[in-house]
Amino acid sequence: MAGDMWLNDYDACSLLGQELMEQINERNKHARTSSAYTKLSAQIRSKSRQYISDLGKLKQNLMRASASYHITQREVERRQRMIDALVTKEKQIEQASRNEGQSRSLLLSPGTETYSTGDPWGMNEEPEALRDLNNQDLHQHQQVVIQEQDRGLEALSHVVGRQKQMAIDIGNEVDSQDVLIDDLNDQVHRTDGRIQRETRHIKIIDRKSGACCYYILIVVLFIAIVVIVAVPYHGKP
Template sequence: MSQDPWLQNYDATCRLAQEVAENIHERNRQQRTGGNPAKINMTLRASLQKLKQNIPQLKETLLRASSSRRIMQSEADRRQNLVDDLVTREKQLIASFRGDVTESEPARSTLMAGASGSGTSNPWLINEPEETRALSFGQIKQQQQQIIEVQDAGLDALSAVISRQKMMGQEIGNELDEQNEIIDDLAHLVDKTDDRIRGETRRVKLVETKSASCGMLVVIVLLLIAIVVIGVWPV
């Protein structure tokens, strides 16, 4: 689903204001170090002029959308707050550009600080830590790049550890499969041995039965022989 055109224009205007704030800081840095900020001043004037045009366009577009009820009143109010914040930031940026501030250089946190309690979200209204205020935007970018490189190296090391653990897990799994096969073979052999033992047991019982029958027959034969020899025969 595509983003609302008004929100797209608002985001573009926020990015423009962010660029203006960054260029103001860079111009002030060059002024402190004896550089020539003339080129940046030209860029700033063009950006501020564009910013001055974009904000009224946002107001007009929002008014038409609200009047035609293309957006709900709550959303219209929220967007109006965003526009009001942009107007405030524009005034701060213009004052900073002209040098109409009490400090020798406006803190970037002031240029990028959001209005408290407005309940709005703006990608360029942020608070800056003290340790980066003395750095140029190029230096900050380089510092962030170094941090990203360190994080990437840490992720590579973590990936290598995970890969080794995966290989170890696969080897352990293969070993368990082999052990399971050995256990299955042993179980099969035990079953066969048990069957053979039961078969031999049945044979032994059969032999015992036959032996008992043969013993009784021998007794009867001997008794008959004794009767014949002695001469005693039942009448």
């Protein structure tokens, strides 16, 4: 149930990201001084904050589920790739909302690929939180983001390490159970051999018992014949 809830939250976050991109494209059709542009900008800023918050919750819930072993390692990796796709969409939304050139874009996202036109959607409004920051402040902001990502990766590394150790423990337990099963199998074979030997002995004894009865009957008949012959018959005159 918790896993289903996570997937539902993911779908909601992904849909919110799609709505953001559509609103940015819609805002681009209006003049910057129009009321429609202003209204859409306010909605975009509000939804952007909601998107970032939802994305953070997805990351935290995934780490909790992984740490408590509620899902498999393969499922953790699959959901991490899903989160990476949302992070990429977040960067696209941020890129589409900036109003400055490539120099600030490179400072905010070093080492990542940038668009040759600076903004594929034609919108270059910078997020309100970064609008008044100079290059030094932007660099500090970048360092904070990197540190948060490092902490998240470190936590994920600990989770993977615990799951690896658990897999090793399970493997060792399986090996010990295999040894016990082999011993039990050997004992079953030995017991089965003894049962077969005893069964053969019983059959031999049974056959001997039958032959002994015949021998006794023959001896009794022989004695009876001897007695009849030895005792004279006294008939009537």
